[in-house]
Amino acid sequence: MNTLMAEEEEDFMTRGYMVIREAFSAETAARCREEIWKHYILKGNFEHDYTVLPENRVPILREDPTTWPLKVPIGVSFGEDEGEPWRDVFTPKLKTAIDAVCGKDATLPFGCGWWMITFPGYAQGPWEADGTWHIDGQELQRYPFSKEVGLVPVMFFSDVLPNGGGTAVAEGSHIAIAQAMMESGLQGVSNKEVVQTVLCRDHPPFTLVELTGKAGDVVLVHPLLLHARSKNLSPINEQGIRFMCHPAISLKNDLNLQHPVTLLERSIADAILSMDRHSSGEEIGRGDEEEGEKEATGNGAAALALQALTPQACVMYNERQQALLLEQAERQQVAEEEGRDMQSMLGFSTFGSKKARYS
Ligand SMILES: O=C(O)CCC(=O)C(=O)O
Numbered sequence: 001m002n003t004l005m006a007e008e009e010e011d012f013m014t015r016g017y018m019v020i021r022e023a024f025s026a027e028t029a030a031r032c033r034e035e036i037w038k039h040y041i042l043k044g045n046f047e048h049d050y051t052v053l054p055e056n057r058v059p060i061l062r063e064d065p066t067t068w069p070l071k072v073p074i075g076v077s078f079g080e081d082e083g084e085p086w087r088d089v090f091t092p093k094l095k096t097a098i099d100a101v102c103g104k105d106a107t108l109p110f111g112c113g114w115w116m117i118t119f120p121g122y123a124q125g126p127w128e129a130d131g132t133w134h135i136d137g138q139e140l141q142r143y144p145f146s147k148e149v150g151l152v153p154v155m156f157f158s159d160v161l162p163n164g165g166g167t168a169v170a171e172g173s174h175i176a177i178a179q180a181m182m183e184s185g186l187q188g189v190s191n192k193e194v195v196q197t198v199l200c201r202d203h204p205p206f207t208l209v210e211l212t213g214k215a216g217d218v219v220l221v222h223p224l225l226l227h228a229r230s231k232n233l234s235p236i237n238e239q240g241i242r243f244m245c246h247p248a249i250s251l252k253n254d255l256n257l258q259h260p261v262t263l264l265e266r267s268i269a270d271a272i273l274s275m276d277r278h279s280s281g282e283e284i285g286r287g288d289e290e291e292g293e294k295e296a297t298g299n300g301a302a303a304l305a306l307q308a309l310t311p312q313a314c315v316m317y318n319e320r321q322q323a324l325l326l327e328q329a330e331r332q333q334v335a336e337e338e339g340r341d342m343q344s345m346l347g348f349s350t351f352g353s354k355k356a357r358y359s
Pocket of ligand 1: 114116131136165166167168227228229230244246
């Protein structure tokens with residue numbers, strides 16, 4: 001059953017995100033914030049090395065902004081089975097919206113994880129992205145049908161006003177990323193490479209948008225949408241501290257782009273097919289029809305390439321993906337045994353098991 005409104009579907013297809021207001025209650029968000037304060041921020045229970053702390057001013061005191069750091073990353077995930085208050089985040093409203101994008105029961109369980117708490121008092125205006133533009137996922141080969149990251153719910157645990165450090169998104173960039181991934185076909189492409197390809201291309205500049213909202217709102221972000229942390233320019237008080245988390249939701253199965261059914265599948269298949277509409281000489285509708293009106297040829301290069309993504313081909317390449325994962329784990333083990341720094345070996349840093357860390 002489709003529970004989304006046409007406008008929400010359209011937002012997801014064209015902008016690459018849809019906003020679910022009051023996905024969980026503001027009161028639940030407040031209780032979760034207290035947990036984070038009590039067990040993590042005040043205890044210094046986070047990744048110190050990755051956090052800019054004012055010199056000689058630890059520990060962090062809640063009532064004393066001069067002790068606040070720029071940001072606190074917390075690499076812990078709180079699932080539905082975590083008990084109060086976390087289980088109240090996973091409301092039927094939120095689950096229904098996720099199902100409406102990815103398909104009923106198509107997702108693996110996820111938790112409220114990959115926290116980045118950002119504090120006011122550091123950034124100078126104007127507002128802009130402050131972290132690295134990226135898409136989520138491990139630094140492995142990615143394919144347009146990849147199941148590793150199916151959706152990125154950006155979860156608001158505090159009110160985030162304009163300029164308050166809401167995640168920056170490049171509207172519509174999921175289309176360019178899907179197309180660039182498709183160009184690599186069954187060879188796959190790394191996250192880093194596909195992002196660089198798109199950012200270096202002469203695209204019409206993407207519109208940058210700051211995701212703002214109230215505690216309890218969730219923005220369902222397309223897995224291929226470019227996003228980044230942004231400057232928190234809020235006034236220096238507790239309300240200006242941004243509590244957001246960005247888990248990645250994995251899918252049980254690869255996407256079926258040959259016969260797209262779900263909104264997620266349709267958004268990626270459409271992005272790929274639009275390559276045919278926009279490729280030179282294949283635009284239909286020049287002349288009599290309104291300017292800019294185009295039509296898919298249905299048998300262009302992109303359509304044919306899409307048809308090559310058979311379930312068998314996907315299985316084959318997933319096996320290669322598993323082999324890469326294994327290889328990476330083995331390299332990590334060797335590096336650990338030799339006491340070497342894995343970050344310098346891989347050229348990126350790991351953050352939990354699912355997401356590369358970018359901020
Ligand atoms: O902190 C943010 O707003 C962005 C975080 C992010 O991009 C991520 O966790 O993938």
